[in-house]
Amino acid sequence: MPLLSVVDLHTHFRTPEGELRAVDGVSLTVDKGESVGLVGESGCGKSTLGKAVLRLVQPTSGSVGFDGEEVSRLPADALGPFRRRAQMIFQDPFSSLNPRHTIERILTAPLYVHGIGDRAERKRRVPRMIEQGGLPLSSLSRYPHEFSGGQRQRIGIARALILGPELVVCDEPVSALDLSIQAQILNLLVEMKREYGLSYLFISHDLSVIRYFANRVLVMYLGRIVESAAGADLWARPLHPYTRALIQAIPDPARRRQAAPIGGDIASPLDIPKGCRFHPRCPIATSICTKVDPALVRHGDGHEAACHHAGQLTRPPEA
Amino acid sequence: MSKAPLLDVSGLTIAFPGGTPVADFGFRVAAGETVAVVGESGSGKSLTALAIMRLLPRTARIATGTVRFQGRDLFALPEPEMRKVRGREIAMIFQEPMTSLNPVLTVGKQIAEVLRLHEGLSAESARKRAIELLDLVRVADPHRRVDDFPHRLSGGMRQRVMIAMAVACTPKLLIADEPTTALDVTIQAQVLDLLESLRRDLGMALMLITHDLGIVGQWADRVVVMYAGRGAEEAEAAALLGDPLHPYTRGLLAASPRLDASLHYTAGTLREIPGSISSAIGEPGCPFVPRCPLAQPSCRTAPPPLMPVRPGRLLACPPVAATLEPIDAAAVGR
Numbered sequence: 001m002p003l004l005s006v007v008d009l010h011t012h013f014r015t016p017e018g019e020l021r022a023v024d025g026v027s028l029t030v031d032k033g034e035s036v037g038l039v040g041e042s043g044c045g046k047s048t049l050g051k052a053v054l055r056l057v058q059p060t061s062g063s064v065g066f067d068g069e070e071v072s073r074l075p076a077d078a079l080g081p082f083r084r085r086a087q088m089i090f091q092d093p094f095s096s097l098n099p100r101h102t103i104e105r106i107l108t109a110p111l112y113v114h115g116i117g118d119r120a121e122r123k124r125r126v127p128r129m130i131e132q133g134g135l136p137l138s139s140l141s142r143y144p145h146e147f148s149g150g151q152r153q154r155i156g157i158a159r160a161l162i163l164g165p166e167l168v169v170c171d172e173p174v175s176a177l178d179l180s181i182q183a184q185i186l187n188l189l190v191e192m193k194r195e196y197g198l199s200y201l202f203i204s205h206d207l208s209v210i211r212y213f214a215n216r217v218l219v220m221y222l223g224r225i226v227e228s229a230a231g232a233d234l235w236a237r238p239l240h241p242y243t244r245a246l247i248q249a250i251p252d253p254a255r256r257r258q259a260a261p262i263g264g265d266i267a268s269p270l271d272i273p274k275g276c277r278f279h280p281r282c283p284i285a286t287s288i289c290t291k292v293d294p295a296l297v298r299h300g301d302g303h304e305a306a307c308h309h310a311g312q313l314t315r316p317p318e319a
Numbered sequence: 320m321s322k323a324p325l326l327d328v329s330g331l332t333i334a335f336p337g338g339t340p341v342a343d344f345g346f347r348v349a350a351g352e353t354v355a356v357v358g359e360s361g362s363g364k365s366l367t368a369l370a371i372m373r374l375l376p377r378t379a380r381i382a383t384g385t386v387r388f389q390g391r392d393l394f395a396l397p398e399p400e401m402r403k404v405r406g407r408e409i410a411m412i413f414q415e416p417m418t419s420l421n422p423v424l425t426v427g428k429q430i431a432e433v434l435r436l437h438e439g440l441s442a443e444s445a446r447k448r449a450i451e452l453l454d455l456v457r458v459a460d461p462h463r464r465v466d467d468f469p470h471r472l473s474g475g476m477r478q479r480v481m482i483a484m485a486v487a488c489t490p491k492l493l494i495a496d497e498p499t500t501a502l503d504v505t506i507q508a509q510v511l512d513l514l515e516s517l518r519r520d521l522g523m524a525l526m527l528i529t530h531d532l533g534i535v536g537q538w539a540d541r542v543v544v545m546y547a548g549r550g551a552e553e554a555e556a557a558a559l560l561g562d563p564l565h566p567y568t569r570g571l572l573a574a575s576p577r578l579d580a581s582l583h584y585t586a587g588t589l590r591e592i593p594g595s596i597s598s599a600i601g602e603p604g605c606p607f608v609p610r611c612p613l614a615q616p617s618c619r620t621a622p623p624p625l626m627p628v629r630p631g632r633l634l635a636c637p638p639v640a641a642t643l644e645p646i647d648a649a650a651v652g653r
Contacts, residue, residue: 035584041503042474148595178359178596179530183574183589190584205503208575212582212589231583249508253536253560257515260508265473 001068002029003199004053004086004167009062009072011045011052020269022048023059024223027296030167035193035200037214037231039207039246043266045223046203050169053201054086055079066167084114087165091172093152097144103130103155104140110163125162132195133158134188150181154188161192169201174209186213207246211235216302219243222277223269225296229303239305242278244313276308284315323390325350325524326371326409326492331384333366333375333548338600339382341366341548342622348492353518353525355535355556358545361596364528367545368494372411373401388492407437410485414497416477420469426453426480427465433487452483457513475506482513489521496528511538532575536560541631544568547599547606550625553633564634564643567592567607605635613638 011023022045030036040046052059055071064072071082090096097106107126111117117125127137133154144152153173160168170189174182186209192198204210210217210231217234219227219242227240238244241262248261264281267273273280279289288308296306309316324347333341341363348354358364369375371386373393386393388409393401413419421429430452431445440448446465453461456479469477478498485493495514499507515538518525527539535542539556544565552565563569573590582589592610599606604619611618615638625633628640 041505148597150595179532179571180359180574180592181595183591184593186584187588187591190588193584207504213584215585245505249504251507251511251531251533251537253533253557255537257538260505260512262505263509265475265506266503 003032003034003067004028004030004201005063005065006053007063007065009049009052009064010060011048011057012060015270018270021223021272022269023052024269024272025062026220026223026225028218028225028228030199030201032166032199033193033197035202035213035215037210037217038201038203038220039205039210039217040220041205041246041266043222043269044220045269046205046220047171049220050088050171050201050203054088054169055082056088080114084116084163085165086167086169087160087163089153089156089160089168089170089173091175093149093156093176094144096156097152097159099144102141102143103135106144106155107140107159107162110159114163116163129158129162130155132161132192134184148181149177150184153177153181153185157185157188157192161196161198164196165198167199167201169203171203172205173202175204175206182209189213207250219246222267222272224277224306226278226307227305228296233303237303237311239299239303239310240278240307241282241284241309243305245281245283276306278307284309284312286316286318324348325352325389326526327385327387328367328371329385329387331367331370331386332382333363333370334380334382335378339548341370343383343624344545344548344550345384345625346543346550346553348524348526350491351518351522351524353515353527353538353540355527355529355539355542356545357529357532357535357542359530359596361547362545363548364545365496368411368496368526368528371494372405372409374405374411403437406433406485406490407488408490409492409494410488410490411494411496412478412481412485412498414500416474416481416501417469419481420477422469425466425468426472430465430480430484430487433484437488448487449483452487453480455486455517456480456483457509458483473506474502475510478502478510479513482510482517486517486521486523490523492524492526493518494526494528497530498527499534500530514538532560532571547596547602549606549622549635550633551607551635553625555631558632564628564632564639565607565636566611566613566639570610570612 006028009023009026013020026049038046051057053064059072063070066082104126107129108122111122130139135154174185202213214231217229217231218225221242227243238247245261262281275291276289276294279285294306294308296304298304299310326348329345331341331344332339356364427446427449430449434440434445434448450461450465453464458464458479499510535556542556542559543550544552546567551567563572570592574592594610598609602608604621605623608614608618623635623637625635628634628643634640
């Protein structure tokens with residue numbers, strides 16, 4: 001049984017301009033000890049999905065099963081045990097730490113909120129965690145502004161892990177960091193995974209980071225998963241034209257001065273195109289793509305794609 | 320050197336009260352060339368660009384150095400003369416297209432303003448030209464878009480509008496400061512593709528400021544690596560990526576997941592550069608010493624200058640330079 005099992009999840013928002021379908025029918029699983037990468041561009045709904053899984057936003061419909069228990073409709077006062085086992089690491093290490101609290105207070109808060117340990121036990125756990133995060137003990141009496149971006153992200157990680165969670169949703173954990181710091185944080189996340197047997201849902205817009213970090217990759221476009229495969233399989237054999245475009249858009253010395261793989265902008269989630277939601281930007285779209293919304297179907301072992309022309313590199317002739 | 324370079328920055332030191340974020344930095348850009356300036360936040364790459372444009376904040380002071388553009392010393396120009404250079408001969412685009420556009424003016428008006436100021440066009444012909452420029456930067460439906468306000472446009476569109484303003488007077492040099500960092504990868508590819516074709520068609524040189532080595536490899540002719548305000552290494556893009564010499568450049572390439580598709584966490588950890596760039600503050604020697612695996616006592620005495628080590632290659636690392644074949648300095652030139 002997977003640790004996390006999401007079925008047909010929808011998260012819609014009411015806005016003055018109409019209904020915004022941020023997450024529009026997503027199913028996924030994360031097995032115990034697995035690291036699942038979720039990749040997509042801004043506006044595709046990946047952050048909302050991460051938050052909906054953790055009940056930081058309320059899903060509109062669908063189910064979220066965690067270790068066999070349905071959590072999407074638990075009343076707020078019954079969420080405690082779930083929250084202890086499922087935590088989040090945020091993108092921005094500047095705005096996600098309270099500037100007026102010391103690091104000790106920031107790390108003690110989750111223990112306090114969840115009523116874990118007595119004062120003495122908390123005093124033992126906090127220093128151990130900060131050292132595992134790779135920061136000196138003297139950090140505890142300091143404030144967030146005294147740390148660099150990379151160090152703050154270490155604090156964010158320590159705060160998420162101090163409760164001993166099983167699932168951690170990482171929302172763009174290295175996007176705000178310089179390249180020389182990204183590797184430090186990715187290595188720390190891998191080390192923590194080994195140490196605690198964590199499962200990750202790892203959200204990023206950066207395919208190369210996902211490529212390093214994930215066992216399985218989900219590609220999201222306008223509120224839907226459009227392709228899902230084991231990492232190696234996805235790079236070797238991308239079936240969806242959007243996945244192919246994402247891979248080809250990574251700047252690469254081997255593609256010296258090559259033209260951009262696709263044109264156009266991602267459509268608005270307020271006005272999702274009819275048929276396949278990718279068809280206005282798709283280089284191989286045909287008339288069926290403007291009419292019929294393709295379902296995610298299997299194309300071999302553990303590889304799924306939602307495309308009428310999956311795996312084809314050029315536009316097929318119209319019937 | 321056969322020809323005077325288009326842009327020649329030399330010995331540039333920018334001082335603020337409490338620090339010198341750029342110190343003794345220099346590089347050249349030839350006409351029509353794409354030169355990438357690479358570095359992480361705090362390396363001084365954006366300040367260098369602002370110094371070239373003479374747009375540094377008031378608290379900053381040019382302590383030493385010159386910027387020559389087509390042989391003219393820009394720091395010696397009176398401000399009214401400099402205003403004619405800015406926008407007409409050297410233009411600049413920034414990372415954040417959301418904040419660099421005026422939210423209360425239509426994009427057409429903002430492009431037209433440049434043309435009316437520098438080229439003295441009438442309102443009517445400036446508008447016509449603005450539509451042509453929107454078309455040039457591949458904005459779909461330019462006749463309609465010209466009357467849109469910036470908030471109606473996506474991030475990628477806004478950056479296209481910024482580019483349209485920048486190339487309105489066909490400048491000889493376009494400085495692009497992290498032009499795609501705020502954009503999604505598929506949009507980033509479109510914008511870089513656009514910059515490249517404009518460079519070619521308009522005969523511009525491009526100074527591309529970036530932190531992304533993949534972008535350098537795909538789009539730049541030459542690259543200058545900056546670390547904590549100083550030049551670390553300079554080379555042709557392919558040579559730098561294929562055979563990095565400076566320990567910082569080597570570290571960056573090794574730490575980068577994107578350039579090695581075979582790397583996976585199950586197969587091994589990423590190589591790290593320990594510490595952070597802030598350790599360079601107050602370092603009397605090479606700024607990279609606190610993070611450098613090759614540091615020697617001699618590295619701590621004075622910051623090493625960029626020295627020619629191979630044809631077309633400069634390096635500011637005496638320990639690495641000592642391991643390379645000696646070269647005939649006269650044959651290298653600069």
